[in-house]
Amino acid sequence: VISNGIFKSVEHRVVANSGRERISAAFFCNxxxxxxxxxxPDLxxxxxxxxxxxxxxxxYRLFIRQVGPRGKCQVESLKKRPTLDKVDGP
Structure with a gap:
C-alpha cells in the first residue's frame, strides 16, 4: 500500500522437515x-x-476483523475503485 503498488511482496511458504523440530518467531510493529x-505522497x-x-x-484493524485474513487478497481489497473511495467489505 505504501509503495502504491511499485514494490511487490512475495508469498511466504515454509516446507517443514517432519523429522526435525521447527521453531517460528513472529514480530509485529503496530x-x-x-x-x-x-x-x-512521493510515489x-x-x-x-x-x-x-x-x-x-x-x-485497517476493523477492516481486517470484518473481512477476515485473506493473504495477498487483503491488499487487493484495499485498492481504489473508479467510483468508490471505500474498501471492499462485507
Missing amino acids: PKTDVPIGPA VSNERPARYVSMTFDE
Missing part, C-alpha cells in the same frame, strides 16, 4: 491507532495516481 496509512503523481485507499491503523 503504529499508533490514529496514524494514517496510504500511498507515500503518487498525475501519471501514477494513488491505487489504494488511505485509512487509519484503527480503520
Whole structure:
C-alpha cells in the first residue's frame, strides 16, 4: 500500500522437515491507532495516481476483523475503485 503498488511482496511458504523440530518467531510493529496509512505522497503523481485507499491503523484493524485474513487478497481489497473511495467489505 505504501509503495502504491511499485514494490511487490512475495508469498511466504515454509516446507517443514517432519523429522526435525521447527521453531517460528513472529514480530509485529503496530503504529499508533490514529496514524494514517496510504500511498507515500512521493510515489503518487498525475501519471501514477494513488491505487489504494488511505485509512487509519484503527480503520485497517476493523477492516481486517470484518473481512477476515485473506493473504495477498487483503491488499487487493484495499485498492481504489473508479467510483468508490471505500474498501471492499462485507
